[in-house]
Amino acid sequence: MSHALFSSFDIDAGTRLLLKEIAHEPGIVNAKRLLDAGCGTGIIGVCLAASCPDMDVVMRDRDFRAVSFSARNAARNGLAVELRGLGGARLEPCRKRHFSKIKVAERNAVPMIAEAGLLCEPDGRGPYDVVLSNLPAKAGPLVLAQYFSTVRAELLRDGGIFAFVIVTPLAEQARAWCAEAGFSLRRTVSTKNHMVAIAQVPEGSSTASPGAASGRWFSRYVRSHVEKRIAGALLAWDGIQGLSEFDEPSYATTCALSLARKVFAGLLVRRALVIEPGVGIAPLWVQTVLGPQEIVLKSHDTLALAASSHNLGHAGRHNAVLMLEPFFLQAQLQAGQPSNRPSNAGLEYGGQLAPASTDAIILFLEDIPKFDIAAYYWPLISKVLKRGGAVVITAESTQTERVARQKPSGFSKSPFAEHKKGWDAIAFLRD
Template sequence: MKHNDYINKKVELNYNKSKLNFNLSQALFSSFSIDAGTSMLLKTVVKETDEESISSIYDIGCGVGVIGIALQKSFPNIKEAVLQDRDSLAVEFSKNNGELNGLSSIEYSTDLALLGVENRKFDLILSNIPAKAGEKVLINFLSRSGSFLNENGKCCVVIVASLANFAESTLKNAGCEILFKEYNKQYTVLHYRGYSNEYSEDFSSYIRNTETFDFDDHQYKMDTVYNVPDFDSLSFQTTLSMAMLSSYRIKGKALFVNPGQGHIPVYLSIKHGNDIGKIVVAGRDVLKNKITTHNLEKNRNKIDTESINIPYIDSLLEIEEESSFDFLGVEIEPVPGANWYSMIKETAKSVLKSGGLLFITGKSSPMHQLLKETKGFSPVEDKKFRGFRAVLLKKN
């Protein structure tokens, strides 16, 4: 594990006669214990499955890897296990927990659900479905997931009780057969097979709205996604950020970390045009990286654009050359107990050219911690608005 300070707690799990250990993180779902939905799903799988017949599994939205690792460890004949999450940090923790439990043959994937596994089939597909994924995303997943099954395979999912009726009706509308159902006041588990061919095989189901935005006499169109801010209007934080950057000429090679829907890079690419030679978007969340790249293309941006999925900002130190960027923009992702602020400064000092601009934005309180010491940088501008703060620095 590159950054052990991201580990919040280590927990034990006894499952199907196997004893397992998992590192958890406050940066990820269920940071203090294995959540009740996952435990409920795992119990139904071992109860309702001939474990000796299972040779391949696909854990979607794997988080820290509990479901996939528990099955790989305790089912005797699994030869192929794919653990996938859209969050690069979750995949990093899954890898760490796989090693912690003595497993070396697991395949890890950083991507959106059902992407990156084309033309593959599995005996078991499993997911603790995120409640905030978005209706279109859920319909697409539930309707299509069965198409990745072997002949006698099945999908096993757990979903919050408030979405259970919606999930069941979606499966029935897609022509799926519900093989098993168990529920309590919090969760419902469904085992099913079957699928519909009526849904897309790309990330278009994640798109929530298409909106036109206006800022600083510049108009641009954006496709926006579920569960990411700024989907129908500019937030206070984004408004503050764009207002500050509107006064400066951004040119050369620009790097945006945690780009959200892509408002800031899209706005700057329109405002400065050919002054920007290349745009790199990077961050933990595959969906944010994908939608930002998509929106740059949507606005007829001809700037060379690259997308990088990384678990930590200082992962860029292993990818990007020193003094290679003229601009670095970062939306902070504070993690309690972790030295995230030093990682930002170390990365900025390495990748920025002398005279390059460092722009940082986030909630005011953690921004204060970050800016206690800015050796190697000179202040350019510092503004606060409605609980948010934006700072522009220049590398000496």
């Protein structure tokens, strides 16, 4: 479990109910290929892989931290697993000891796959016999309705099963989404807070067509269009379902960009790095005001990366470099395989940022309980920021105090700072 993820102390009630209801479903436990969509820490996927040795299991989640925990939990339970990044790149996960006293049957299936992915995003690994999901209410009704159609049209084979759990306030809508997508609703089980449904693609209906809507899938995430003048720049962006700042910039963004306008003034910026860019307002400001040759976006949230890339694309920037957080080196290639060494000189082999390769950094710090995130990011900043470069760090006031205390040698704190409604932005110059 993780303090940074949903249900950080125990398996949530919805997942428990779903596992209970699918345990004796022959069409599920005897399936050959299964997708755990929105896998979280991997509870569902790991349970199925451990108990069904012939089943190929793919685990996907919007949050790459969740994906990383899923891969870790699979490995620690003695299950072979591959961690995949953007574009399917195979990554080297951290190695941990197996949990003691855990024994799983020898598997005949291929290694499990844990990878980042969004609901409705085209999935080249389909079609599947089964799709399981603890559906996130925060995805919003438009995205969820589209996902039912995506599962039916692109992810499931003829006769395939879609088993899901959803919160009770959305239960009736979920029944309607099943009908609209063309599912046969076999049965439902309801409690005070959740509903589990077992739906099936009718036998003899059309088979799945992976990627059929590949060019249109992200449009369901768009919920608004905004134009605002922020820190001296007129910016326009699409608000995205599942992310904040769909109608106004946050206090954190306002602080960060007001300070960036002062700190980055006169700085020649060839490469800029934005960490946790959200909907993409900060990258848009960087594009408009600083005009760098390259913008790098780094986040654990693949929706934030997709949203920022989407909004930058509308502003004419189509080549932003996207990087997942936490960072894992790309796996070493076998002899004879084509090289995946990045052509960009600012990236090292394995996909990591090269030393002294970045002129300007904007970092939005998250508050993760019992985790010193400031200490986590200072080594990265120290490595990649050039001499003469600057970093703007925005967080809640208690966090920025810790950032300043942990400042390593070689950095000077800027005399400029911004504060608004409990949020602080501070800056440091690389000596």
